[in-house]
Amino acid sequence: MELAEAKQKFIEAWGKLGSEWGINRTMAQVHALLLISPEALTTEQVMEQLQISRGNANMTLRDLINWGLVEKQHRSGERKEYFFAEKDVWTIARQVAKERKRRELEPVLKLLGQLQEVQGDEQDPEYQTFKTSVTDINKLASNVDKTLETMLKAEENWFFGSIFKLFK
């Protein structure tokens, strides 16, 4: 396979995977493009390579920066902004985990905690089943949360630090 074709396929696949996991297709594609670019790219270059509009490119790049996956670069003597993606996959994975934990897991945990306080008749099967399900999900979600917390602090921890090096 030629490089040009491989790049194309990689970008498409990354976009598809993103959309299957609730991440905007274009955002995933821009990320893919930057991932495989040795140099930082300008908005113009992203627009051209992916055939997207200026507005879309601008918003998508901003989102990627908010996700902590891309950073702006400035070059002396130039007005244009350049965009560069973090290339270490483990750092990327940690970053994504961190953001999704914060944006999605934590709000759910908060609600589950409240729902566990529901009042009702202990003899009512409706009540019993509700309470059991919510409690069980809360337990699992808390464990996932704690596990992620540990993972995210892995670098600071000799034990997991060494385990996670195996994944690198």
Add this chain to the structure above:
Amino acid sequence: MELAEAKQKFIEAWGKLGSEWGINRTMAQVHALLLISPEALTTEQVMEQLQISRGNANMTLRDLINWGLVEKQHRSGERKEYFFAEKDVWTIARQVAKERKRRELEPVLKLLGQLQEVQGDEQDPEYQTFKTSVTDINKLASNVDKTLETMLKAEENWFFGSIFKLFK
């Protein structure tokens, strides 16, 4: 909080979480409804409780069955079909992991393997960066795949079997 309100909030939250993770909101809501129902429900009951159409209820329930999260029940003397959700959260998590692995992770792994075979000039930074990124992602994805594989076989394995009981 009253049970009725709590149920409503739970169903909404589950639907929202699902849609953030690429799972149809209605599917997640139907799943939530069945999760907190002590008894199996009919299509009619699902339609009424969630205010959705017959077609939607039918397709959604079929999808949930395909995900291995819900099963049909038949009752003697009745023509209607009843639907019942698996309640053990660890089993649910395993089931979801299994399906997403099969539907999304495995196809991506296959492609990454092919992309690693890309031909090009070893001196070309474009080629180098592409190859490094693809290889690194492939490594991480393979490790995730293997880890999931182990998890999915956990019940058959005394060591992880006992570890995972901690999560229940």
Add this chain to the structure above:
DNA sequence: AATATCTTTCAATAAATATTGAAAGTTTGA
């Protein structure tokens, strides 16, 4: 074999999401 009961399908429609592009905003330097 006709009818009642229940399930499935799928083209049409609606709703949610993503994208465009032109105008407004900002920054730099002549």
Add this chain to the structure above:
DNA sequence: TCAAACTTTCAATATTTATTGAAAGATATT
């Protein structure tokens, strides 16, 4: 201060995804 170079915004539009509901398909009952 002006204007060129670049970035940002957002209402309008397009695309994608989900939902409806009526008709067709099953299956059991008389």
